[in-house]
Amino acid sequence: MIKKAKPKAKIDKKAGDALSIEIAGLKLRNPVMTASGTFGYGSEFAPYTNLEKIGAIIVKGLSLMARQGNPSPRIVETPCGMLNAIGLQNVGVENFIRDKLLFLRMLKTPVIANIFGETVDDYCEAAKRLEAAGGVAGLEINISCPNVKKGGILFGTDPHEAHKVVKAVRDAVKLPVITKLSPNVTDIRVMVMAVEDAGTDAITLINTIPGLVVDVERRRPVLANVIGGLSGPAIRPIAVRMVWEAKSVAKVPLIGSGGIISANDALEFILAGASAVQVGTANFLDPDAAVKTAAGIADYCKRHRTTVKALVGAMKTGQ
Amino acid sequence: MIKKAKPKAKIDKKAGDALSIEIAGLKLRNPVMTASGTFGYGSEFAPYTNLEKIGAIIVKGLSLMARQGNPSPRIVETPCGMLNAIGLQNVGVENFIRDKLLFLRMLKTPVIANIFGETVDDYCEAAKRLEAAGGVAGLEINISCPNVKKGGILFGTDPHEAHKVVKAVRDAVKLPVITKLSPNVTDIRVMVMAVEDAGTDAITLINTIPGLVVDVERRRPVLANVIGGLSGPAIRPIAVRMVWEAKSVAKVPLIGSGGIISANDALEFILAGASAVQVGTANFLDPDAAVKTAAGIADYCKRHRTTVKALVGAMKTGQ
């Protein structure tokens, strides 16, 4: 990390330090990350955006073994959003290390590996191998993917299961550990306290919300998996509310995710209590969305003579 | 009820019986109701639509005593949706009976009173007085309004509390009782089983989803109440999914609500398992939305040579 932090620090100087923020020991040049599963393995976006201007790149969710994912159709558009049921298709940790990490290591931008598994051991083994490989700045544990019938969902909605997997991964590696929560719970604060107690260094919220779209003419679900995860601007008010609720109990930094299309959207999350944000579905509308969002936050900070650090949770309620 | 049912039966004959459906002993000429809080007390829409072509009118949520509601701003637009924090402002049961019911009694369309309270007794007392007044065909118990800090939310997210209030109302009156559930729970099926066990005759889902919009320039929530309930097309995929999940355990009829703008949307809910639907926010875009939705369902039934009864839960999954 130190080796990485130095050059970044320089960039921060140039850009002015208004945007830089440290999360779970990760020094970020700006608070805008790319959300897992919406930015591939980074290299795919090289022709379209400046990867060095992104706060951090979170790669597609990785499992110990490669996964083929769900049959098609896997995606469908919804009002101001989309459902996806990719089924966590991915190349697997080993192929990622062999084929994808080389390119990512050349970037100054910190790379965060998003991991998932069907057992606690899967999570830990994946985490260890990624740490051993080097070049990964941190881990994001996905306990919340709603697409896969087995695994995921259980960890994400039961505080005890969540605690178990996060603690195990936390004990297995030295890398910063971010836990990504599912919104599909009655009280997000319970989950926040559980994963904090398990030793997570930061918390990302929210992942997608389970949804269903019916093809009325064919009288079948549009998605082969029936249920998919809802993402995009449609869910933003729900995500901002959950960040605000989480902030009321959280001791570790929060990372906001859900429907961020613009700097204004990102600032809603930051003011509600997020120290950083993730741009997801917006990458599909504009492959330069993350960089534009960061630039917009810089403008806001200049206009208001403030810094991102000062804006975190700065929303005032009451008269 | 019998007295009311007869003339309706006639209308059904004329319109062809493809649309008629019976829910909780209520014979509806078509499955399209107007959602509580989005259709006032009915009379406001008389200049804009034909109230006799609506399946059922559900009036604004009523409490025992009149309520003033929350300070402004109470609403804000969101991507393909809106947040509301009205705070359940209403004229109270007595004023409703005195001032509003006269007009509603003249309609052949069944009128359902949506009720809420802060204690089990409030619910029961409101229910009894409405039954005694006559002219109300059924009750919809709102245990799920997310706008009011006290009351509502607790009943709606705790299966035991929900069971308590529903059973009490069920025992207090003979009128058909519909329970309206909150989506803000980890597993909607648990709530469904709880209120069924308490004796509800039907279940409406979903109510609004708690959300937050931040005014980034003022660094304050847009709504005076901070949190509001998200409604509109944005939440439709979530609502359809919950109806489908509920259907897997429900024995009583389900009523779908959430983002219905068109007949196609309504049919998604019906195919997923709803016996009827409610049009809410769409009434603001087009005061004739409910009638147009019913007409569109009629076209679909004609085109597919089928009936609403046959379509309920007719979605096929698997290859």
Added chain:
Amino acid sequence: MQSSQSTIVYNKKIADNYFKMRLSWSALEVRPGQFVMLRVSDGLDPLLRRPFGIFNVICAKRGTGFSFKRPTGVEILYHVVGKGTAILSSKKPGERINVLGPLGNGFPEPEDARNVIMVAGGVGLAPMLPLAQRLKAGVLLFGARHKADTKIIAGFSGLGCRIRFATDDGSRGFKGFVTGLLADEIKPDSVIYACGPAPMLKAVALMAHRAGIRCFVSLESAMACGIGVCLGCAVKAAPLQAGYEAGVFRMVCSDGPVFDSMDIDWDTL
């Protein structure tokens, strides 16, 4: 009072970020101060209708009395401030727009038009044109940011009411707030009709109160339905006045948008 598809006759830019749109439209009767709600897009984003004051009413024959009978068209004057008004400004003649209205109570008819003082701030000028057309007397005090914005006054000339200007930078008329013009216009039997930003209305209401004259204000609020059912556009009523219950919420769309300034709890605005 209806919801109908209308056709755009024209949609002209008349000042920076100010547009005037004419729509073919029929209604039974329109009172000055009423408004319409437009569906700016058939899509779902933006989702809600947008409220706009009725700026001009096209009638076969001008008619008499305080209201306009059987109009065949309507004009709105709008300021581009966000997504919906931006979409509106891109509309071309011939395109269709759904119009809900006329809505709201409108201005009450004054006993003597000559005693009327109209106070408008920015786009708050819109509902004043039908009023001026009906009164054919009185004075209009118009406040704007600078000279360029005062172009939207065209249409008021020759209606028989005096017009005085106030601009923030003094580029036209009085330099300062429009309330600076109000003091020397107020007479014992004056009646004020005001529309504009809340702070302006607050100041005007206070001056009227001090002078002991009546003042009617046209308020704005975020709206969803426009017909009194969503209860989203609430404003708090002042302690018992004109039979209103203290602290009760009034709906801008159906109880207003025009209120007696004494009936509003100004501390909550």
Added chain:
Amino acid sequence: MQSSQSTIVYNKKIADNYFKMRLSWSALEVRPGQFVMLRVSDGLDPLLRRPFGIFNVICAKRGTGFSFKRPTGVEILYHVVGKGTAILSSKKPGERINVLGPLGNGFPEPEDARNVIMVAGGVGLAPMLPLAQRLKAGVLLFGARHKADTKIIAGFSGLGCRIRFATDDGSRGFKGFVTGLLADEIKPDSVIYACGPAPMLKAVALMAHRAGIRCFVSLESAMACGIGVCLGCAVKAAPLQAGYEAGVFRMVCSDGPVFDSMDIDWDTL
């Protein structure tokens, strides 16, 4: 390969529900069979880009070889089927649209253009024009619902390839599916390039397989990103062929849209 704001040069209706749109656009190189993704609205509904095959490439000088170099414009041929294409059809010249592309692999260059059989169904004709322009030989079998739809063929005449029609109602050319024309065109060394509805492609692939000739198909699938990252546009690969692993998913946007018909698991389409 870029994301850029382009300007609409024209947007013409060329048949019922069929439109041709020209955009000012620059790129390094375009291969026949590639596609672009358009942002049909700046708003959030519809949210996702829409994929369209590259129908025509505007180049300063025609150039030689299989690909088109440094185009200054691009044309798409689109069929109005839903919300996004309806919005597209309402766009006027001068309006701006964001274009992502060129995307996808495109058609492989044939050894001998004269052996090429192009098979197109409906709007599947779009990617065939650049191919025909490059091949200047072979035969095009075009299937449509009825005569009216075959108007979209204009632009193929004089390119040096024979054109044969099939319509469902026989109103132009052969009565029936386009595959009815294919049988007597197939020779031992024929190569098929096909684009159209999945059932048509399935039938064509089967005939090619039986005849033991190569067949390349351009597939469609719902898409979100167009660049291989969302993994939304998956199609299942056939048991081991051309080095593909059995049962593995291929991405239509980045591995395709053109695939060797032997590499696709047709039972899953």
